[in-house]
Structure formats: structure tokens, C-alpha cells
Amino acid sequence: xxxxxxxxxxxxxxxxxxxxxxxxxxxxxxxxxxxxxxxxxxxxxxxxxxxxxxxxxxxxxxxxxxxxxxxxxxxxxxxxxxxxxxxxxxxxxxxxxxxxxxxxxxxxxxxxxxxxxxxxxxxxxxxxxxxxxxxxxxxxxxxxxxxxxxxxxxxxxxxxxxxxxxxxxxxxxxxxxxxxxxxxxxxxxxxxxxxxxxxxx
Numbered sequence: 001x002x003x004x005x006x007x008x009x010x011x012x013x014x015x016x017x018x019x020x021x022x023x024x025x026x027x028x029x030x031x032x033x034x035x036x037x038x039x040x041x042x043x044x045x046x047x048x049x050x051x052x053x054x055x056x057x058x059x060x061x062x063x064x065x066x067x068x069x070x071x072x073x074x075x076x077x078x079x080x081x082x083x084x085x086x087x088x089x090x091x092x093x094x095x096x097x098x099x100x101x102x103x104x105x106x107x108x109x110x111x112x113x114x115x116x117x118x119x120x121x122x123x124x125x126x127x128x129x130x131x132x133x134x135x136x137x138x139x140x141x142x143x144x145x146x147x148x149x150x151x152x153x154x155x156x157x158x159x160x161x162x163x164x165x166x167x168x169x170x171x172x173x174x175x176x177x178x179x180x181x182x183x184x185x186x187x188x189x190x191x192x193x194x195x196x197x198x199x200x201x
Contacts, residue, residue, distance in 0.1 A: 003116060005058050020193040023054040023117070025201045027124070027184045030054070031177060039125070041132045042095045042104065044087045044113065051114055051121040059116065066115045075153055077112035086111045098170075101129050102163045106155045123187045131174045139179060140186035142169040148190060 002012045009015040030036045030053055040046035052063035065084065070077050078086045090111060093104045105126045112118045127137040143165060151162040173179050184198045 003059065006060065007058060016193065017195055019055075019058050020188060021196050021201065022057055023120070024184060024188065024196055024198045026054050026057065027120075028181065028198050028201060030124075031180050036124075036128070039128055042101075042125075042129045043091050044108075046128070047108065047113070047121060047125045050124050051117060054121055055117045061115045062117075063114075065113050068115065070112060070115070075156075078110055083111060083113060087113060095129050095133055098130070098134055098167060099163060101126070101133060102166060103159060104129070106152075106159050106162065109152060110156060119191055120184075120187050123183075127183070130170075135174060136170045136172050137174050137179070138166055138183070139169045139171045139173075140183040143186070145190050 002010050002015055005015060005019075007015070007018055009018055030050070035053065036050075039049045048063040055062040065087070067080070069080050086107070090104060090107050093107065094100045095104055105122065108122055108125070109118070114121070123138075123140065130137050147165055148162075151165050155162045171179065178199070181199045185194070188194065188198075
């Protein structure tokens with residue numbers, strides 16, 4: 001079933017293409033306009049701002065906490081009845097070093113607060129925390145898709161694997177536009193979107 005959208009698209013493939021193009025354009029604008037610096041660092045409010053920026057032209061539910069339980073494959077994200085409590089707890093988590101930041105990221109991934117677009121918004125959110133706290137970001141092109149998803153699935157029980165994977169991809173090129181744009185493309189590729197190159201939109 002195709003998600004209800006502002007574009008009135010009913011075909012899933014057509015919607016996926018439109019969503020990719022429009023939200024990648026917005027991701028590019030987010031960086032180029034400096035609006036990315038308006039996001040509160042490390043809070044749900046900051047993540048909601050990013051989510052609305054990327055997906056607000058496509059979905060009415062952009063930045064709104066989901067009202068349904070969701071899963072990916074065999075993995076069930078935080079149940080609706082615990083979601084708000086989970087988000088409140090994440091806001092309070094420390095983010096003083098790499099390990100704490102990744103632990104916070106893992107918890108936000110488990111929360112998966114939105115109906116769609118969680119991974120793509122949350123990876124930008126993660127980089128903003130890393131940039132603010134340790135003056136580094138992830139070079140997402142150095143993170144293998146299968147290894148990433150495998151490590152993220154296991155991170156619920158043990159986060160050593162995802163910490164190792166992401167630590168290897170850290171870079172101090174925190175304001176590099178090309179790195180950011182290629183990172184958006186990599187992030188979208190993880191979710192199966194690879195029709196458009198962000199830098200060309």
C-alpha cells in the first residue's frame with residue numbers, strides 16, 4: 001500500500017522516485033543554506049526538524065511521532081505505548097564522547113519515531129552530534145551497506161560491532177560539502193534509493 005502523500009501519487013515506484021528526488025534536493029538545500037545549523041543537536045526536537053525539512057513537501061506526517069507500530073524484516077521498533085518515554089530518555093542521554101554518541105544513535109534507531117524516513121534523517125542527526133562533540137563526522141561511503149544493517153540489527157543486544165564499523169569511517173572533514181552530498185547518496189542507497197545523485201539535483 002502506498003503511503004498517503006501531498007503529491008497524490010498512488011503508484012509505489014513513482015512515489016519512491018519522487019520522494020528520493022525531492023528529499024535529496026532538500027538535503028542539499030539544508031547544507032547550502034546553512035539551515036542544518038538550526039537543528040538542535042542530540043535531541044528528538046532536532047531530529048524532527050531535520051525530518052520535516054527533508055520530507056515536509058511529501059508527507060503530512062513529516063516530523064510527527066508515528067501512530068502505528070512498525071517493523072523492518074523481523075526487527076520490531078519501539079512499541080507505540082513506550083515510544084514517547086523512549087524519546088524522553090534519549091534526550092537525556094549523554095553525548096560527550098564517541099561511544100556515548102553511538103549508544104544514543106542506537107537508541108534513536110530502536111525508537112524509529114517516524115512513519116517513514118527514519119534512517120536517512122537520523123544519520124544526518126548523528127553526524128551533527130559527532131561534529132558538535134568530537135569535531136568529526138562519518139564518511140558514509142566507507143560504511144558497507146550489508147555490514148551496517150547487520151551491525152545495526154545486532155546493536156540492540158551489543159553495540160561493539162556498530163561502534164567499530166563507524167569509528168573506522170570517522171573523518172575530520174566536518175564542513176566538506178562534497179563529503180556531505182556523497183554521504184546523503186550513500187545513506188539513501190542503504191534504503192534502496194539510488195536513482196538520483198544529490199550533487200546533480
